[in-house]
Amino acid sequence: MSTATDSRGMFGLALRRFRRHRLALGSAAALVVLAVLAVAAPLVEAALGVDSGVVDLFNRFAPATAAHPLGTDELGRDVLVRLLYGGRVSLLVGLVTALAAAVIGTIVGLIAGFYGGRVDGLLMRFTDGVIALPLLPLLIVLAALDLEKVGLPAAFVQSENVSLYRIIAIVALVGWTTVARLVRGAALTLREADFVLAAHAQGAGALRIMAVHILPNLISPIIVATTLSVGSVILLESVLSFLGLGIQPPIPSWGNLLTNAQELIWTAPALAFYPGILIFVTVIAFNFLGDGLQDALDPKAMEGR
């Protein structure tokens, strides 16, 4: 009698719990709308009949009109379309970086937790070291690094998107520590589980036990941690871009749109307001979403409240 409802499994139950979480649901909806609009930026551009790449000095700081729903910036470019393109970059950086950091952290944490002992000690001291690095100066140094001298091909270094790749790599290389610690702690517990002993007794090797038996048990906390970290990555990207070390113009990101607006804060405060509010909404939405996922995937955490 129980199989009919049970067979939808844990994810069915999680979905039902998630749907009761209004704030997380709203956040998910907001993020989906933002993402769809960002992906559809060229379509919006075409529909409005504007070209955000073209400078039009006769049309600077134009008020909102039908063609420019949010007006134009100091070079006469459409603000709405620039914001959407910026959202593309900021969301992409946030998601890709959080994923890359989660992958690195999961691998480090799994190895440390599964093998324990000296391996664990070594990897965790290394993690502690990365955590203890003064982040901002390090990022500034890394961002100023001449990639051609590191040995990367010139064509790659001079490509327009290199600042994008650079920021993803930099933030992922320092951002994996949270997931590594989380995964390591859980793996330390799980390796003592009976089913891990049973898998050993079936002849499974270390790699197989880590990938097939331990990792699937950690998916929920990893998803939650990754979701929560997207918000902080977007913030960090905006900070770096604001300092001029992140995404380089003319590629717009919410961070460098904010930098531009800095000088114009008295003439055109709206130009700072729009990217600021988008960063705020996105970061907070990812945080609500992460909380909601946590409660949905791990009901025990909610009972404790």
Place this chain on the structure above:
Amino acid sequence: MEPARESPNAPSDAILEVRGLEVTFATDRGAVKAADGVSFDLKPGLTLGLVGESGCGKTVTALALLRLVPPPGRITGGRVLFGGEDLLALSERAMEDIRGKRISMVFQEPTTAFNPVLTIGDQIAEALIIHGGAGRAEAHAAAVGMLDKVGIPDPAERAGTYPHQMSGGMRQRAMIAMALICRPDILIADEPTTALDVTIQAQILDLMGAMQREFGVAILFISHDLAVISEMADEVMVMYAGRVVERAPADALLAHPLHPYTQGLIETLPRHGVGRGRLPAIPGTVPDLGALPDGCRFSDRCPLADDGCRAADPPLTRAPGGRWVACYKAAP
């Protein structure tokens, strides 16, 4: 102790010969031997019962055969001869090829021995994929076939369910299917029925007997429950504080135990129609392995112990009827 004196007149048909197995745990108070000079044979199609109280070294002995003793435990001596090869001398990689394929294990708690996030079918099929190089579909079909053999209804549908969707008895059946999927030569069953209801327990014992007849597998059956052992085993080995104290054919051991500890264990069995009132109990508890009494380890609980028992540890010696016992006072 000399392993040579312990070794029985080993019949050549034994598939596994364990000689002088020693497992040591490093503790705060020094090294402690959880298994000390354990020797026995397993024969195809026959069951060796291993009985003793909690903490006497049964599970450690079983795990040592697969070289899965958890740290800080370590195998510090003896040989485990399987098909003429000493398993203790193999590389870890070669040992992985033996686990699950030639020697497999059924655990006490089917609830925790299955991975909660993988389907039953995937977990049963895993050993085939690891060892047989079988494809997913092929292994899955074999898993369904095995579930059918162990008496699970709707095996094709059941293979797709998760462990928590099954009852305890079903899970233990599935565990037996998992252990037997590669047709191993040896099955180690560590208290396979302890976590189950009495009625389910009988079904699982029947199933194990049937599987043994079908596959000719040798079984090492571990239990603290002499009643369960008496149903399953052809030969019984009694362990106390890391030592084998008595080994004998099951019928002979139950009818006429030689070691005072075995006698105590048998007296604690409730018997139908015999006597009333309180069941007898063996006084005291298993000694702390870090603080064993001098001489015979059972001497502080033994009604027959004298100064000789407390002076020297009795070796496992031959007794009439293919039996072995480690006691100076063994009833002749």
